[in-house]
Amino acid sequence: MKKITFLFVVSLFSFACSNSSDDEIMRDDNEAYKAAETFYNNTLKSVITTNCISCHAGYHSKDNSSNYGNLTNAINNASGMYNQVNSGNMPLDGDKLSQDDIDKFEDFMDLVNAIP
Template sequence: MKTKNLIYILSFAVLLFACSSSSSDDVSDPDPDPDPTTKVTYKDDIKSIIDGNCIGCHAATPTNGAPSSYVTYTQVKNGIDNIINRVNRTGAGKMPPNGTLSASVKALIQQWKDDGLLEE
């Protein structure tokens, strides 16, 4: 009887740990609940998202087929429509290729555009 209980406990533990979230879909989310009265700025909000999710390919010298660099404020500002398009895709061409940005991060990027692409 003890062996049977041990098997049940071990099976439950394996199932519990197998269901934990550690997928590549958990892309960095710097501020999951931004204050809606505060203007979104590149320096305070967007730069960390770009640095954490885009710079790997969109560096000063783009790699892995990336067509543009997103290192500076001006580069990100000029590419914002393409960035928004790519992060909102679900199929071919979605960015970042290693996962999906959370809805709150996508909304933050859109809010930055709507707020006027403020630098600071």
């Protein structure tokens, strides 16, 4: 009986300490997330690297939430990024982005908004 109890407790502990999360599982199986990730990596990241990273590489906050070279941060700030570039407020001290680049931010925002 002690062995069964011990195995049960060890099993519970192992399950509780597993490193998977619902968030990771959702992302692996979520087509909308994959679409946003692919668009970010293949289309938007180069625009961000060229126009945004010099200021938005984590220098504005302790938790690096404004590092838009990071996919998670870009997803969390998609509408804010679009609003800033569309209004011409960003890039700061630079020329307004081309309409084609602004459209890329809008397309990314739309993909992010489709993530459940």
